[in-house]
Each structure stands twice: as structure tokens, then as C-alpha cells.
Amino acid sequence: MSMFELEGLTKRFGGLTAVDDLSFTVDRGEIVGLIGPNGSGKSTVFNCTMGRYSVTDGSIYFDGEEITDDDTHEVVERGLSRVSQESNPIDAMTVAANIKLFTLPNSVRTMRGGGDEETIFEYAARVDIEDKLHEEPGSLPHADVRRLEIAKALATEPEMLLLDEPFAGMNQQEIDELVTKFETFRDEGMTMIVVDHNMGGLMRLVDRVVVIHNGVKIAEGDPDEIAENETVRNAYLGSSEAM
Structure with missing residues (x-):
């Protein structure tokens, strides 16, 4: 199948x-x-x-x-997860916080829970941005912003x-x-x-x-x-x- x-x-x-x-x-x-x-x-x-x-x-x-x-x-x-052609990180949040958003329970009523620091680090490391976790997306070069989009998709465990x-x-x-x-x-x-x-x-x-x-x-x-x-x-x- x-x-x-x-x-x-x-x-x-x-x-x-x-x-x-x-x-x-x-x-x-x-x-x-x-x-x-x-x-x-x-x-x-x-x-x-x-x-x-x-x-x-x-x-x-x-x-x-x-x-x-x-x-x-x-x-x-x-x-099933998508990496869109338009990068759309939340610039007011760090790279780590952007990734963590995609590990949260599927509810608009909660911002609690989600992946711990080690888990977020692992998603970032899969696309080589683990050293950028405390930076804001606006400070990243274009290629790293695209890598962040991939890390966000990976955080949904597709x-x-x-x-x-x-x-x-x-x-x-x-x-x-x-x-x-x-x-x-x-x-x-x-x-x-x-x-x-x-x-x-x-x-x-x-x-x-x-x-x-x-x-x-x-x-x-x-x-x-x-x-x-x-x-x-x-x-x-x-x-x-x-x-």
C-alpha cells in the first residue's frame, strides 16, 4: 500500500x-x-x-x-507536515521558542507543555541551527531561516x-x-x-x-x-x- x-x-x-x-x-x-x-x-x-x-x-x-x-x-x-515556500517565523521570539510552538498541544487555549530544552535542541540540530537557538529569526542569514522552517515542521513529528x-x-x-x-x-x-x-x-x-x-x-x-x-x-x- x-x-x-x-x-x-x-x-x-x-x-x-x-x-x-x-x-x-x-x-x-x-x-x-x-x-x-x-x-x-x-x-x-x-x-x-x-x-x-x-x-x-x-x-x-x-x-x-x-x-x-x-x-x-x-x-x-x-x-503530514509542510515546509512552505514563504518563511514565516515569529521575529519577536527566539529560534528555540519558534520551534517549541510546534511541539505544543493542539489548542489555542494553552501555551503550556511542549518540548523541553533537550528536545528543541535535537530538532534544531537535525538542520544545523542548534547554535542559533537563543537568536531571533530576523538576525539569521536566509539559509538559516529556511532551516528553521524545516525544524518547525520536524517538531510536529511527521x-x-x-x-x-x-x-x-x-x-x-x-x-x-x-x-x-x-x-x-x-x-x-x-x-x-x-x-x-x-x-x-x-x-x-x-x-x-x-x-x-x-x-x-x-x-x-x-x-x-x-x-x-x-x-x-x-x-x-x-x-x-x-x-
């Missing part, structure tokens, strides 16, 4: 179909890349999965159970991560280091879907690639197959982007 499955996922906004009858699966421990030109529907897929958008048609399954109509907090409680543009704004060394981290996560049993426009970093990391264009799946295969796929190349060359 696949860990994650989209079955005929469709999302319309008025007369615009952002995702059109999209189906694919992700096996446990697999890293799948979801790629396509700007506006192809990638972030919409993530928003539907995480309960931010209602689904027009189709179904979403995680770990054998349907999550199509779940609220975001219910999806997270099931073991079985699967949705990574939306994790390499954005990073230099090649930072990308290489993050790829190595994600490979370590996979070795530890984490399942991932990665959206990114940095084809070098993404193709090096993923086991399989799903390509969508105008909300429709146009190709699926391993990185080498996708790199040579004429339909995929035309989709990118017809946009402002290139593989």
Missing part, C-alpha cells in the same frame, strides 16, 4: 482549473519530485493536501486513510514532509548541504514530496519525478527519464523557465 495517494484530484477557482484530474502515489521512504513551470498547480496540490483549500473533486489518502476533507490540524496530527521550494535563495554549497540532510531524513524513514525550481538539487535528491503542466500530469518517471522527456522539455521551454 502506498503511503500517500492522489486520486483524480481536481481544484477549480471559479472558471479556472488549477489542478485537473491528477493522480499519483508515493511509497513509504520515497522522495518524489513534483515539478512544472510557474502556475502549473504545484502549490495548489500542497494546499489541497494540507486542508488549506477545499477539493473540488477527487480524493487524497495518507497512510491508508482518506484525508480529503480534513482540516489542517487534523492532517498534521496524522503525521512521517511525511511536503517541501515547497526548500532551496529557494540558497547558494550551491547551501543546497548541497540541505540535499545531504534530506537524504539523512530518508535514511531515518521519512517520506517526502519536493517542489523546487532548482533542477540540479531536486533531480539529485529524488527517486521519482511527477511533472504537471496547467494542472495536468504530463510525465512521470525517474530523474534520467524526465530529463530526456521531449514533452517535459517543451513544457519548460514554452515558459520562462528551463530545465
